[in-house]
Amino acid sequence: MLDPLDVISSLENVFPTLQPIYSADAQTIVGYEVFNCFKQDETKYALDAFFLDDTIPTEYRFDASMEIGKKALHVMEVHNFSGFFVFKNTIDVLLHDDYEAFTQLVDDSSFIQFDQIIIEIQEPDLQSNFEKVEHLLNYLKTYGYRLSISQVGIRGGQLDRLTQIQPNTMKLDLPLLRQQLSTEALRDMLYTITLHARKIGAALAFEKIEQEHQLQEAWRYGGRYYQGSLLGDKLNSIVTEDLTKLFLQEALGRFTIQERKRLETVQDWSDKFSDKLRNIVSKPVNLEALDNEIFQLAQHFTKEAFRFYACNEVGFQLSSNIEKEEGVWILKEEYKSRNWSWRPYFLTQILRMNREKTGMVSDFYSDIETGEWIRTFAFPLGQSTFLFIDLTYEYLYEHDYLLLSSFA
Structure with a gap:
């Protein structure tokens, strides 16, 4: 001592x-x-x-x-x-x-x-x-x-x-x-x-x-x-010969290759998720019965998602929230007309979906209702309408390549 x-x-x-x-x-x-x-x-x-x-x-x-x-x-x-x-x-x-x-x-x-x-x-x-x-x-x-x-x-x-x-x-x-x-x-x-x-x-x-x-x-x-x-x-002093440089170069190279493969896997998953939506969503989507269309759509994603809603290109919510509670999908009409354009990356996602005509998954962000970090899949429905699907943590955990956002 x-x-x-x-x-x-x-x-x-x-x-x-x-x-x-x-x-x-x-x-x-x-x-x-x-x-x-x-x-x-x-x-x-x-x-x-x-x-x-x-x-x-x-x-x-x-x-x-x-x-x-x-x-x-x-x-x-x-x-x-x-x-x-x-x-x-x-x-x-x-x-x-x-x-x-x-x-x-x-x-x-x-x-x-x-x-x-x-x-x-x-x-x-x-x-x-x-x-x-x-x-x-x-x-x-x-x-x-x-x-x-x-x-x-x-x-x-x-x-x-x-x-x-x-x-x-x-x-x-x-x-x-x-x-x-x-x-x-x-x-x-x-x-x-x-x-x-x-x-x-x-x-x-x-x-x-x-x-x-x-x-x-x-x-x-x-x-x-x-x-x-x-x-x-x-x-006790400054290193005159750096013996770790090669190790670090090789390690960062491996990390980059692994991350690139993960991002390719995420992109493949995103393409398949978009294809599944295209095969189910009616064309053109019936905006007059949007709640019903999304409610029916949600039945096909019981394992993947816990919330669905649709917005227009300036962020106003056109549908109710369709949320899963204790395994049952319910409508929450009080969310209609709320605006989400202030959310990080919202407008960027809209622009990309308009240009690429396909869905995309968000980075992790804090959910307003639960405070938990989640990811959302966004998909263009046409007629300046966009579907947002909040993915369950259980689903993300089963597909662990989704647990790391592209940001990290």
Whole structure:
């Protein structure tokens, strides 16, 4: 057990270790995360607990952080490293001097640029101290520092607050999230985070990647940066020969081939689903008896769907909802005349169906009624009328290639 007093009294023994970070686009090392360590009697200790222990006076943790920062910057200079270094910070240490001492170190360097330094803060720490640190983070970004928020999604963080500080990177810890969430809940969260990252222009980073299936999951959800023992352990210095580049290139190539095959399978399924509808739907569809036509149609899709309805090309619902409750199809007339043009991708789907004259399946989205993530198959009925079929989760599960949206 490491005594914090040993660290405080022997700052010369604190030092950084570096874990390589790979990018999907370059398939090579583009940066390193700095881990805080301490050496005592030939034993190396991680200092994570030391820096998170708020019973240790902030100035002591600040001094240790500065010493490690100096040594890490020295490594960058000695190796003329042109990539980035990620420095983890707690809010109280960051606020101790508003990062002025570290900023002076970077400013004094003739080689290191501010945009090579990424300031990383854990999202739970950020959320509980947001008002204290928001202005400082935005101020530091004016120097050129980049900002990373780690442990995104842990404890159900508020993603809207990230919009206010516009981080450059959002980092996810897949093993930790998987411990906390069911498979379905994890997929929902990853999808939501991916959407939000795109919205604010943040790159996604995935840490603690230990197995290839975790790397594939990170790639599938749009991860740009990867790190973990699968790709490289923590080192005392910068790697001079990148032995993982070939492995990463081959892995991403396999993932791409597998995903292409899955998308081809989805397209084949979509074509067959459209053919089934064409063989059943009357031509032309009787708009005067639209509820009855859709009700009769629903009888052929008891296993596949739980809701049918039809809209015109500007989003107004022309039919009732035909919904399955306890295995029985019922009409809900109160949904007539509602407008769904505001839903994501609605107009895009309408334009594509008008042009391609065939059906298409949506990405996953949150159902207004149930709050569950679902997929909808849309099909042109003619006469500027479009049928929407909400697919059951059981059906998606049986056809597991549909459980992953084209987005992910």
